Amino acid sequence: MSDQLIYATEVILNGLMAGVLYALVALGFVLIYKASGIFNYAQGVMALFAAMTLVGIMNGQVPFAHLINAIFGAHITHFGWNVPALLAILMTMAVMVLMAWCVQHFVMRHLVGQEPIILFMATIGLAYFLEGVADLMWGSEIKTLDVGLPQGLNVWIDDTTYGIFGYGFFIDNLDIVATVIAAILVAALVAFSQYTKQGRAMRAVADDHQAALSVGISLSFIWVLVWSVAGFVALVAGIMWGTKSGVQFSLSLIALKALPVLMLGGFTSIPGAIVGGLIIGVGEKLFEFAIGPLVGGATENWFAYVLALIFLVFRPQGLFGEKIIERV
Amino acid sequence: MLDASEGYITEDGRKIGGVVMEMKNITLRFGGVVAIKDISFDIREGEIRAIIGPNGAGKSSMLNVISGFYVPQEGEVWFHGQKRPPMRPYEVARQGIARTFQNIALFEGMSVLDNVMTGRLNYMQAGLFAQAIWRGKAEREETENREAVEKIIDFLEIQHIRKTPVSRLPYGLKKRVELARALAAEPKLLLLDEPMAGMNVEEKEDMSRFILDVNDEFGTTIALIEHDMGVVMDLSDRVVVMDYGKKIGDGTPDEVRNNQEVIDAYLGVAHD
Numbered sequence: 001m002s003d004q005l006i007y008a009t010e011v012i013l014n015g016l017m018a019g020v021l022y023a024l025v026a027l028g029f030v031l032i033y034k035a036s037g038i039f040n041y042a043q044g045v046m047a048l049f050a051a052m053t054l055v056g057i058m059n060g061q062v063p064f065a066h067l068i069n070a071i072f073g074a075h076i077t078h079f080g081w082n083v084p085a086l087l088a089i090l091m092t093m094a095v096m097v098l099m100a101w102c103v104q105h106f107v108m109r110h111l112v113g114q115e116p117i118i119l120f121m122a123t124i125g126l127a128y129f130l131e132g133v134a135d136l137m138w139g140s141e142i143k144t145l146d147v148g149l150p151q152g153l154n155v156w157i158d159d160t161t162y163g164i165f166g167y168g169f170f171i172d173n174l175d176i177v178a179t180v181i182a183a184i185l186v187a188a189l190v191a192f193s194q195y196t197k198q199g200r201a202m203r204a205v206a207d208d209h210q211a212a213l214s215v216g217i218s219l220s221f222i223w224v225l226v227w228s229v230a231g232f233v234a235l236v237a238g239i240m241w242g243t244k245s246g247v248q249f250s251l252s253l254i255a256l257k258a259l260p261v262l263m264l265g266g267f268t269s270i271p272g273a274i275v276g277g278l279i280i281g282v283g284e285k286l287f288e289f290a291i292g293p294l295v296g297g298a299t300e301n302w303f304a305y306v307l308a309l310i311f312l313v314f315r316p317q318g319l320f321g322e323k324i325i326e327r328v
Numbered sequence: 329m330l331d332a333s334e335g336y337i338t339e340d341g342r343k344i345g346g347v348v349m350e351m352k353n354i355t356l357r358f359g360g361v362v363a364i365k366d367i368s369f370d371i372r373e374g375e376i377r378a379i380i381g382p383n384g385a386g387k388s389s390m391l392n393v394i395s396g397f398y399v400p401q402e403g404e405v406w407f408h409g410q411k412r413p414p415m416r417p418y419e420v421a422r423q424g425i426a427r428t429f430q431n432i433a434l435f436e437g438m439s440v441l442d443n444v445m446t447g448r449l450n451y452m453q454a455g456l457f458a459q460a461i462w463r464g465k466a467e468r469e470e471t472e473n474r475e476a477v478e479k480i481i482d483f484l485e486i487q488h489i490r491k492t493p494v495s496r497l498p499y500g501l502k503k504r505v506e507l508a509r510a511l512a513a514e515p516k517l518l519l520l521d522e523p524m525a526g527m528n529v530e531e532k533e534d535m536s537r538f539i540l541d542v543n544d545e546f547g548t549t550i551a552l553i554e555h556d557m558g559v560v561m562d563l564s565d566r567v568v569v570m571d572y573g574k575k576i577g578d579g580t581p582d583e584v585r586n587n588q589e590v591i592d593a594y595l596g597v598a599h600d
Contacts, residue, residue: 201446204446207436208435211429211433212446213417213418215421215426215509216418216513
């Protein structure tokens with residue numbers, strides 16, 4: 001194999017794994033959009049919030065410590081214990097469910113039947129509110145997240161590929177783990193929506209509210225459920241990205257990377273989110289590899305958006321989205 | 329007349345039981361518009377009860393009150409001898425009141441089978457965890473519900489389209505699938521909002537037959553709204569006639585047919 005081809009293969013593999021992480025964020029958007037027609041701008045902040053909560057719980061941080069100290073003149077910061085990762089993840093999930101309930105009962109319930117743009121605005125508000133709450137609860141400094149996921153160069157792949165090609169592939173262990181977890185997550189989500197009572201109800205609500213009511217489905221319950229599931233997806237994405245690049249406010253910007261993924265895959269398709277993520281991941285890495293040097297590099301910053309623009313022009317519903325038919 | 333213990337025997341020999349649902353002095357307003365004015369009537373067990381009236385008479389509003397989609401400002405709804413507190417539509421559905429819609433509300437993205445299965449959602453009790461490992465109770469439940477659904481699909485003669493996505497079906501079949509979904513809930517009271525609207529003669533005949541068969545076979549109590557006078561008179565045991573939100577007639581088809589007020593409402597008052 002020529003050197004170029006070998007490098008390209010490595011680039012594609014890395015791209016696929018980056019794509020999985022994009023897909024993970026996009027998935028959260030798709031879930032909520034499908035079930036309630038809301039484009040949830042806060043999805044990225046939810047990932048940040050989940051990651052911060054997880055770190056905070058693991059380190060035994062006192063939530064709202066700054067606030068408490070400011071009011072009572074105390075100087076507490078930590079409980080003085082550390083919570084094991086698995087338990088902390090479960091507790092964080094409980095917090096995300098609580099958040100889902102609050103979102104439904106304090107915000108979305110009052111906006112039923114409103115224009116999509118109003119719902120969208122509400123989620124923008126939610127995003128900033130949640131960001132503020134996260135800051136207030138856990139402080140704004142950059143934190144490292146380590147739930148025990150393997151990180152760094154995968155030596156086995158490096159050795160094996162070196163043996164075959166005379167060039168060792170650099171593949172991060174974390175990327176491999178993320179890929180496996182994302183695959184399991186997607187399989188679980190599909191099984192949930194296809195085979196369980198709640199999944200069936202969720203699909204029913206996504207399809208027709210009136211009909212869903214008439215067969216005895218509580219819309220409010222389903223929406224809490226959907227926001228919880230989206231919260232869970234955000235948690236997984238938050239763990240992966242947080243482990244990779246630290247828990248900081250820029251984490252919420254990964255939501256912006258999910259946008260082109262959605263344009264490609266379509267807003268209503270779970271497989272679309274996956275395939276879209278992979279295409280963007282591989283596309284931007286390959287583009288950087290092949291064209292990047294010619295234009296001075298840093299193409300990863302804009303490639304995805306240009307691709308999304310092209311899709312908007314030629315196939316606005318995305319690869320897997322519901323076809324847009326206008327009746328005249 | 330309103331004695332719950334008493335019933336009556338219809339001309340074709342079916343036994344009609346006591347009162348299942350009673351509407352007492354229902355008034356429904358939308359802002360300044362009065363959609364329903366002080367209407368009372370009852371529905372008895374096993375009967376086919378029709379609500380008829382000209383356009384805008386408030387028939388659909390009445391059905392929406394029964395199914396909980398609208399909450400009346402005044403009046404009481406009694407179901408199985410108990411006064412019903414204000415309820416959300418899904419709570420009403422869980423009490424055993426199933427319905428169809430005038431403009432068909434199906435899950436377009438799902439197959440016919442999946443649509444009808446949603447009618448069984450309230451019969452599925454297994455917890456999320458049990459469903460996740462798909463053992464014992466959850467599996468047994470799924471099998472039982474599938475059997476019940478297949479029976480209804482057979483009964484309504486839609487076996488050949490079981491796996492077809494609903495969005496691809498013609499109008500008449502969609503109406504039948506909607507009926508199947510409502511029946512799948514084994515309702516104590518079935519509400520049909522213009523089940524024959526927009527159908528051709530053949531489809532109307534089919535639908536009439538199915539409604540009669542459902543009533544006969546499962547003993548389902550049915551309340552329906554219909555425009556087509558001929559159809560209503562053939563189908564129903566008792567008829568409520570509404571006009572401009574008021575009740576102007578109530579009784580057997582023959583009684584209603586000879587009611588002067590009803591004739592006036594439908595044909596207009598004769599000019600001498």
